[in-house]
Amino acid sequence: xxxxxxxxxxxxxxxxxxxxxxxxxxxxxxxxxxxxxxxxxxxxxxxxxxxxxxxxxxxxxxxxxxxxxxxxxxxxxxxxxxxxxxxxx
Amino acid sequence: xxxxxxxxxxxxxxxxxxxxxxxxxxxxxxxxxxxxxxxxxxxxxxxxxxxxxxxxxxxxxxxxxxxxxxxxxxxxxxxxxxxxxxxxxxxxx
Numbered sequence: 001x002x003x004x005x006x007x008x009x010x011x012x013x014x015x016x017x018x019x020x021x022x023x024x025x026x027x028x029x030x031x032x033x034x035x036x037x038x039x040x041x042x043x044x045x046x047x048x049x050x051x052x053x054x055x056x057x058x059x060x061x062x063x064x065x066x067x068x069x070x071x072x073x074x075x076x077x078x079x080x081x082x083x084x085x086x087x088x089x
Numbered sequence: 090x091x092x093x094x095x096x097x098x099x100x101x102x103x104x105x106x107x108x109x110x111x112x113x114x115x116x117x118x119x120x121x122x123x124x125x126x127x128x129x130x131x132x133x134x135x136x137x138x139x140x141x142x143x144x145x146x147x148x149x150x151x152x153x154x155x156x157x158x159x160x161x162x163x164x165x166x167x168x169x170x171x172x173x174x175x176x177x178x179x180x181x182x
Contacts, residue, residue: 036112043110057110058157060133060145089113 007045016041031087040089044073058089092129095122100180101163103128106148109135113171114158120173126180133157 016038020030031037043057055061056071070076074088081088092104105121107114109132121128133144145155151167152159160168160176168175 039112039115043112046110058108058113060108060141060155060157089111 005046005049007042007049011045012038012041015045028082031089056089092131095128095130097122097125097127098182099127103163103180104161105130106144106157106159106161107132108157111157116171116173117158117160117176120171120176121180124177124180 016030016034019041023030031040040057044054047053047055047057047061051061051063051065051068053065053068054073055068056073056075059071059075061068061071065072078088103121103126105114105117105128107118107130118130121130131144133141133148136144148159149155151161152169154169156169158169158171162168162179166179168179
């Protein structure tokens with residue numbers, strides 16, 4: 001498996017804006033540390049290319065959509081993490 | 090299986106299990122580099138399935154939640170997550 005997935009800054013920016021709108025519509029906010037969040041967004045896009053869906057960049061995906069259903073962003077653990085830590089990642 | 094080696098000050102065998110896509114893992118890699126500690130890291134998501142399974146058995150032994158980053162110091166201490174203060178304390182000169 002290669003990590004040489006080229007994601008352009010333009011794609012990252014577009015996805016960032018999309019997620020920001022979705023998050024805010026649902027009453028969530030993206031991490032204000034934009035540099036960090038951009039890295040997360042890039043991870044989501046890498047996983048989309050790699051697996052065909054946006055698995056959480058901080059959890060190990062199995063590579064099978066059914067098996068990974070719980071970790072596709074926004075994942076099943078988001079609300080519990082937000083309650084416990086004030087953020088998911 | 091390809092553990093990446095980063096040379097530095099010897100503090101025993103320091104191994105970081107990470108994901109190439111995870112910013113917290115990247116912060117941990119950077120911290121280890123900044124501390125100048127000799128260490129190894131493995132991007133578990135980039136391994137072939139059979140190697141990944143093998144490595145995850147080791148990760149699970151230290152961190153049953155199998156979350157990332159998992160840092161194992163000298164085969165006797167495990168720090169899960171980017172806990173900067175704890176990592177600095179464990180690896181101070």
